[in-house]
Amino acid sequence: MLLLGKNIANSLLQTYQKTLLTLPRSPHLVAILIGDHPASHTYVAMKEKACTQVGMRSSVIKLEASISLLTLLQRIDQLNEDPLVDGILIQLPLPPHLDPTLVMQHLDPSKDVDGFHPLNMGKLLLGQSDGFVPCTPLGIQTLLNESKISLAGQHVVIVGRSSIVGKPLAALLVQKHPQANATVTLAHSHSRNLFELTATADVLVAALGHPRFIKAHAVKQGAVVIDVGITREQGKLVGDVDFEEVAPKCRAITPVPGGVGPMTVAMLVHNTLVSCQRRCKNY
Ligand code: NDP
Numbered sequence: 625m626l627l628l629g630k631n632i633a634n635s636l637l638q639t640y641q642k643t644l645l646t647l648p649r650s651p652h653l654v655a656i657l658i659g660d661h662p663a664s665h666t667y668v669a670m671k672e673k674a675c676t677q678v679g680m681r682s683s684v685i686k687l688e689a690s691i692s693l694l695t696l697l698q699r700i701d702q703l704n705e706d707p708l709v710d711g712i713l714i715q716l717p718l719p720p721h722l723d724p725t726l727v728m729q730h731l732d733p734s735k736d737v738d739g740f741h742p743l744n745m746g747k748l749l750l751g752q753s754d755g756f757v758p759c760t761p762l763g764i765q766t767l768l769n770e771s772k773i774s775l776a777g778q779h780v781v782i783v784g785r786s787s788i789v790g791k792p793l794a795a796l797l798v799q800k801h802p803q804a805n806a807t808v809t810l811a812h813s814h815s816r817n818l819f820e821l822t823a824t825a826d827v828l829v830a831a832l833g834h835p836r837f838i839k840a841h842a843v844k845q846g847a848v849v850i851d852v853g854i855t856r857e858q859g860k861l862v863g864d865v866d867f868e869e870v871a872p873k874c875r876a877i878t879p880v881p882g883g884v885g886p887m888t889v890a891m892l893v894h895n896t897l898v899s900c901q902r903r904c905k906n907y
Pocket of ligand 1: 760783784785786787788789790811812813814818831832833834852853854855884885886888
């Protein structure tokens with residue numbers, strides 16, 4: 625089975641569009657784009673397009689790569705205080721002189737729709753549902769759930785322990801929750817016998833950023849494989865899984881592109897919608 629995140633994301637966006645019509649005002653997402661990183665421009669444009677598709681307000685604030693930390697934090701303060709802003713996303717990576725941890729900590733956690741603020745990460749770890757779950761992990765869980773693939777009791781092996789994918793995904797899938805309840809192994813570049821580990825996975829998630837790294841020998845027959853990786857090679861997007869080799873062994877697999885990427889974008893819309901719902905309730 626091909627797990628077409630693109631189709632699932634589109635149908636979710638239609639549902640969000642209907643929910644949005646029930647709100648007293650349109651949710652508003654503000655993206656901060658610093659410098660001239662070409663991939664960042666592409667990602668922000670995709671997010672803006674998804675917002676437009678559901679009729680959600682979105683704005684992009686473009687700032688010079690040379691912006692000082694103080695000026696950036698002041699700009700974030702203004703957005704934190706604006707009652708008509710529901711979500712603030714700071715597109716990563718930041719220029720080297722800006723510490724992403726410091727910048728993320730400055731966001732109002734109730735507007736941190738990317739879920740990177742330590743408070744939201746802590747809530748995720750504790751299983752508290754009033755925070756925001758980072759979009760890629762939430763997108764993967766939603767993709768599996770919508771595809772009727774249960775995680776309960778399954779051995780999930782995640783390759784890659786970044787703070788935006790691997791670590792929050794492990795925290796999410798290990799929760800005592802009907803859409804989780806997995807047994808999770810989180811692997812990284814220091815893991816011994818990596819392919820022996822991956823070959824025990826019922827659900828294998830590749831999130832390391834090395835194109836076609838996961839070959840057929842690293843995958844159990846009948847496994848579900850989720851490819852998070854996105855690398856641009858000669859203008860084409862390539863995943864971390866060698867799709868041609870691995871797909872015949874799988875029960876289900878995501879393509880790249882059209883798998884996890886669109887789910888990530890849809891979850892940003894979801895989180896912004898939730899933020900607006902919470903904000904409207906509080907007035
Ligand atoms: P990072 O570079 O932040 O993290 C990579 C992780 O992979 C690290 O934990 C690293 O281990 C681990 N790793 C690297 N090499 C190996 C190896 N040989 N064996 C085992 N583990 C290894 O990457 P991100 O998490 O930010 O992104 C990963 C990929 O996912 C990228 O291709 C990125 O473009 C893509 N991505 C896709 C998204 C989507 O929506 N589809 C969203 C976000 C990212 P260590 O910690 O030891 O260094």
